[in-house]
Amino acid sequence: MLMGGPSAEREVSLSTGRECARALRGEGYEVIEVDAGQDLVAQLKDIKPDVVFNALHGRWGEDGCVQGILEWLRIPYTHSGVLASALAMDKERSKAAYRIAGLPVVDSVLASKDEVMAGHVIAPPYVVKPNNEGSSVGIYIVHEAANSPPQLSDEMPARVMVETYAPGREMTVTVMGDRALCVTDILTDGWYDYEAKYATGGSRHVLPADVPEEITNLCLDYAARAHHVLGCRGISRTDFRWDEARGAEGLVLLETNTQPGMTPTSLSPEQAEHCGITFGQLCAWLVEDASCER
Numbered sequence: 466m467l468m469g470g471p472s473a474e475r476e477v478s479l480s481t482g483r484e485c486a487r488a489l490r491g492e493g494y495e496v497i498e499v500d501a502g503q504d505l506v507a508q509l510k511d512i513k514p515d516v517v518f519n520a521l522h523g524r525w526g527e528d529g530c531v532q533g534i535l536e537w538l539r540i541p542y543t544h545s546g547v548l549a550s551a552l553a554m555d556k557e558r559s560k561a562a563y564r565i566a567g568l569p570v571v572d573s574v575l576a577s578k579d580e581v582m583a584g585h586v587i588a589p590p591y592v593v594k595p596n597n598e599g600s601s602v603g604i605y606i607v608h609e610a611a612n613s614p615p616q617l618s619d620e621m622p623a624r625v626m627v628e629t630y631a632p633g634r635e636m637t638v639t640v641m642g643d644r645a646l647c648v649t650d651i652l653t654d655g656w657y658d659y660e661a662k663y664a665t666g667g668s669r670h671v672l673p674a675d676v677p678e679e680i681t682n683l684c685l686d687y688a689a690r691a692h693h694v695l696g697c698r699g700i701s702r703t704d705f706r707w708d709e710a711r712g713a714e715g716l717v718l719l720e721t722n723t724q725p726g727m728t729p730t731s732l733s734p735e736q737a738e739h740c741g742i743t744f745g746q747l748c749a750w751l752v753e754d755a756s757c758e759r
Contacts, residue, residue, distance in 0.1 A: 467531065469500035472523030473598060473620075481727045482520035488745040489518070494752065501526060509538060516755045517542040518748070519724065523598060527724045528554040536757055543751040545723040546759030549696035553723045556596050556626050559695060566694040568687055569717045573628035578617055581625060585614055590630035595622050606630065631717050633708035636674055638688035639725060639733040641700050641747075642754070645685040645692075647736040650674035670732060672739050680707060683716055691721045698759045699751050700725060702733050 466489075468482025469475055479500075486496045499508055501521060509517070517540050521527060529551035535542040545553070553559050560570050576586045581593055585607070593605040593615055605615040607630075617625070635651040650671040674681065688703040695701075702725040708715030725733040727748070737747045 466496050466498045466518045466520055467501045467505075467526065468498060468520040469502075470521045470523070470526045470531075471502070472521070472525055472527075473603075474523035477726055477728065478520055478522040478526065481522065481731075484744075485518060485520050485727050485748050488748045489752065492745045492749045494749070501531065505531070506534060506538070509534075509540060514540060516540070516752050518752060518755075519544050520727065522724050522726065524554070528597065532759070539757055541755040541757055542759070543755045544699040544759075545695075545697045545701065549698065549759075550723050553695050553697065553701070553721050554597050556594075556720055559721060562694050563691060563718055566690050568690060568694075570719075571629040571631050571717050573626050575624055576627050578621055578623050578625055581627060582614055582616055585611075586627045587629065592628045592630050593617065593621075593625055594628070596624065596626045597622075631706035631708070631719070633706045633715060634676075636676070636684060636705045636707055637702055637732050638684050638705070639700055639702045639736045640688050640692040640697070641737065641742075641750070643689070645689045646733075646740050647672050648674040648676065648681050648684045649732055649736060650676065651732075668730075670735055672735060676707070679713055680716060683713060687716075687718055688721075691718060695721055695723075697721065697723055698756075699754055700733055700747075 466482050466486045469479050482498060486498050489496050497512055517535055519542050521531060527550060529547040532547045532550050557575055563570050580586055589607045589611050590609045591607050595603050603621050607615055637649050639646045652669040684705055691703045692701045701721050701723050703721045704719040706717050706719060727734055734744050734747060
């Protein structure tokens with residue numbers, strides 16, 4: 466079980482790893498928990514695992530880097546491979562893939578941190594976020610009436626994505642293999658940020674989402690197509706915003722997560738449970754789905 470690591474999402478990964486390890490032991494698997502560090506190759510050579518369950522989140526563990534190590538060592542592993550992981554983590558490049566597949570996305574540009582703080586790069590309202598991080602790490606919302614640009618924290622990278630703000634409801638769909646599971650409507654008091662995602666009580670999940678059948682079907686279809694066009698394997702989770710006032714035209718795809726969280730408040734296990742798949746069965750399915758050359 467690879468968990469932890471050096472990314473900004475280390476704590477979430479540790480929680481994911483602990484939960485998945487406990488579930489897999491309950492399914493009869495022998496599990497060794499490894500906090501992934503610079504000695505990872507030596508650790509893996511010493512352990513000689515049959516399969517690596519990748520419970521890492523964020524950069525290095527979710528962007529194709531650790532996947533490349535596992536391919537090199539010829540150790541079967543879970544979730545997506547090198548290319549899909551790298552592509553999904555890079556928001557601008559994944560958007561280009563979505564557009565080719567005919568999937569709806571909002572306009573965005575890449576800009577330097579200094580440019581963003583010097584003046585409005587695009588007309589408000591817009592969102593500023595890292596181009597290659599997940600879990601809503603470092604998101605700034607600039608509202609329509611904002612007179613001045615945002616002042617970004619030191620933790621923000623030198624180059625960021627500036628994206629037209631998409632109003633409406635936050636929804637998400639998990640894809641397991643070739644099957645889109647369910648649509649979840651995510652209710653929060655504000656923006657669905659890092660705290661709302663992972664803190665107990667930070668958000669409320671309604672599944673299946675109480676939306677028109679047309680929107681449900683579009684979400685399921687778009688998520689499956691996003692999973693396919695990026696080349697994802699195992700499970701992925703695709704996030705949406707839906708502006709009810711615009712009907713089907715108001716549905717836009719935000720991003721696809723190739724390493725969805727597997728914590729007590731996580732969305733993908735809830736969707737699997739709704740479809741009759743227990744948490745233990747989901748983890749076991751991921752192990753049995755593992756391979757090289759993903």
